[in-house]
Amino acid sequence: MKINKTLLCTLLLVPVLAISQPSVDLLIRHARIIDGTGNPWFYGDISIKAGRIREVSRHIDSAGAARIIDAHGLVAAPGFIDVHTHLEGGLFGGILGHPTADNFLFDGVTTAITGNCGGSQTDIAAFFHQLDSVKVSLNVATLIGHGSVREAVMGRDDRQPTPEETRRMEAMVEQGMRDGAVGLSTGLIYVPGTFAHTEEVVGLARAAARYHGVYASHIRNEESQVTQAVEEAINVGRMASMGVEISHFKVGGKANWGRSHETLALVEQARKEGIDVTIDQYPYTASSTNLGARLPSWAIAGTQDSIVSRISNPAIRKKIISGMLAEIRRYQFPDFSFAVVASYGADSTFNGKSITQINRLLGRRAGARQEAETILDMMVKGGAQMVYHSMNEKDVTYIMSYPFNMAASDAGVPVQGKGMPHPRAYGTNARILGRYVRELHVMGLEEAVRRMSSLPAQKFQLTDRGLLRPGYAADLVIFDPELVTDRATFENPHQFSTGFSYVLVNGQVVIEQGKHTGVRSGTPLYGPGYSH
Ligand SMILES: [Zn+2]
Structure with missing residues (x-):
């Protein structure tokens, strides 16, 4: 009797379990999985449910998956x-x-x-x-x-x-x-x-x-x-x-x-x-920061008005310039050609040009001292964001x-x-x-x-991020390591990288076949002291 009862239960339970088996939102199959630990890649599948990684293993049954991404030939990584x-x-x-x-x-x-x-x-x-x-x-x-x-x-x-x-x-x-x-x-x-x-x-x-x-x-x-x-x-x-x-x-x-x-x-x-x-x-x-970084810090204290008033005072201006020239001498740079304008509010035609080029455009004599004068004139007009090839x-x-x-x-x-x-x-x-x-x-x-x-x-x-582990947030990137390429250059910076086929944020597909889906599934992440 006991055995029969168990058998009966088993027979009843198996189909019920199969039907109520919770489906997954997304299944990534046949990926080369790089899990974030530094361990070597392996072939496997990743299932995602409610924004979290549910399973990472060599094979996951695809039955009940709402969506499948075939990542054959691609790497899946955190x-x-x-x-x-x-x-x-x-x-x-x-x-x-x-x-x-x-x-x-x-x-x-x-x-x-x-x-x-x-x-x-x-x-x-x-x-x-x-x-x-x-x-x-x-x-x-x-x-x-x-x-x-x-x-x-x-x-x-x-x-x-x-x-x-x-x-x-x-x-x-x-x-x-x-x-x-x-x-x-x-x-x-x-x-x-x-x-x-x-x-x-x-x-x-x-x-x-x-x-x-x-x-x-x-x-x-x-x-x-x-x-x-x-x-x-x-x-x-x-x-x-x-x-x-x-x-x-x-x-x-x-x-x-x-x-x-x-x-x-x-x-x-x-x-x-x-x-x-x-x-x-x-x-x-190259680095990038503001133009003010070329001036001694005492010269850029306070408000824009106080900076302008220092630059406008001939004696102080002279002192600022000698500080600027001393700095490039320490760098062993002959002039300010390493400094290129990223964005100059007062005149966007300067964008992409070096201070040396701008100095020449303004009809000034060549040389670091004249270029320092040019920088100070630009500071008076609100400064600029710069790229420094240093x-x-x-x-x-x-x-x-x-x-x-x-x-x-x-x-x-x-x-x-x-x-x-x-x-x-x-x-x-x-x-x-x-x-x-x-x-x-x-x-x-x-x-x-x-x-x-x-x-x-x-x-x-x-x-709960940075690894492909069950229970972790489903932030993933799926890419071809042979194709992934940065296309942005100093001359032509506004170009997106290519080769990232899919990018998932909290389980939602944000980049799909190289296109942004418009999905905004990001969330604030709170630090260890958070108490609310
Ligand atoms: Zn910084």
């Missing part, structure tokens, strides 16, 4: 995490105004960490609320920026904070962490971050560390003082007992080419000491070979056709996979994927 972006807006447009973030999606990016270089929204809760109501195509995490906090409390003044101002800045950082920031960022070359002593940064880093945040820094100098600047960033981590991310790791200026061996040795030394330091990089020999390929490649280095575009969302932005906004990940993996063999494909997925997820504590 969606890329871009650890250094500027989505708040500014010259090239913010994500709230351009919510489909096409440049990132076409480059395989499914998550971006913004608020870098000391610049973020100071009200993190409001920022996340805006992202939630606009709905964007990317997942977004943010740092809270020291420069923005300092400006909110002390303006753009070149001075040290009072004890009361220090307390207010710390309170803002703590609030930002409770609202879900993943850490503190600094931009120690920019006004007003540059006016802060290390002690101030350590105090605010400690405030972020109380909520288990990371310290991400655009360090104080990336040229002749680069080793001191790397040491300062490491020291903040040491003093505040927290992880450090050194942003867009580089050595700029001809005089410093080759010094990446020194600076990476410092990172390795710090890791041996027990400080969790990692780095990120964009794969280009690095060398050997350093870029050496830094690229470092295993604890992540991919970072340092970009926002460019407005199509507007200005001549740095191509990194479009091509960072495709360029790493095409040029540095496929052509130059600086690293293997699995290693590159690891650095674009699980390494950044671990560093920024995005605990």
Whole structure:
């Protein structure tokens, strides 16, 4: 009787189970799966249900799948995490105004960490609320920026904070962490971050560390003082007992080419000491920032009015120019031809031209001194966003070979056709996979994927992303490693990367057969201190 009863139950249950077997939303079949750990690819299937990965295995039965993508011949990998972006807006447009973030999606990016270089929204809760109501195509995490906090409390003044101002800045950082920031960022070359002593940064880093945040820094100098600047960033981590991310790791200026061996040795030394330091990089020999970066920092303190009044005073102007010329002498650059305009509000015909070319166009005598005059005239008219060709390929490649280095575009969302932005906004990940993996063999494909997925997820504590694992968020990129290519160049930057056939964000297909579907399935990602 007992046996019969069991048999009966089994007979009844089997068909019931088959019917109620929950279907999956999407099944990816026959992919070469690179899971994000750095392990070698294997052939297999991936099923997705309700925005999450349900199963990853050699074979999954396709019965009941609402949709099947045949990924035969393609790699399926975790969606890329871009650890250094500027989505708040500014010259090239913010994500709230351009919510489909096409440049990132076409480059395989499914998550971006913004608020870098000391610049973020100071009200993190409001920022996340805006992202939630606009709905964007990317997942977004943010740092809270020291420069923005300092400006909110002390303006753009070149001075040290009072004890009361220090307390207010710390309170803002703590609030930002409770609202879900993943850490503190600094931009120690920019006004007003540059006016802060290390002690101030350590105090605010400690405030972020109380909520288990990371310290991400655009360090104080990336040229002749680069080793001191790397040491300062490491020291903040040491003093505040927290992880450090050194942003867009580089050595700029001809005089410093080759010094990446020194600076990476410092990172390795710090890791041996027990400080969790990692780095990120964009794969280009040019950087991009504002024109004001060419002036001594004291000259760009305060408002635009105060900058203009300094430049208009003949004695001060002379002093600024000698500071500018001293800098390029230190770089061992003969003139400002390494400086190319990305976007100049006062005259867009300057876009794409070097300062040397503009100087000539204006009918001025050739030479660095005259070019410095041209730069100051442009500063008076509101300044410009620039591209600086200041690095060398050997350093870029050496830094690229470092295993604890992540991919970072340092970009926002460019407005199509507007200005001549740095191509990194479009091509960072495709360029790493095409040029540095496929052509130059600086690293293997699995290693590159690891650095674009699980390494950044671990560093920024995005605990359910960066790996192809059951239960993880279904952020995926499906691509042909033989075809993936960055098409954006310095001369023609507004070009999307190609080769990413499908990009999924939280289980939804955002890039399909190389086209943006318009789907906006991204979500804000909250940091470890989030409490609401
Ligand atoms: Zn930066």
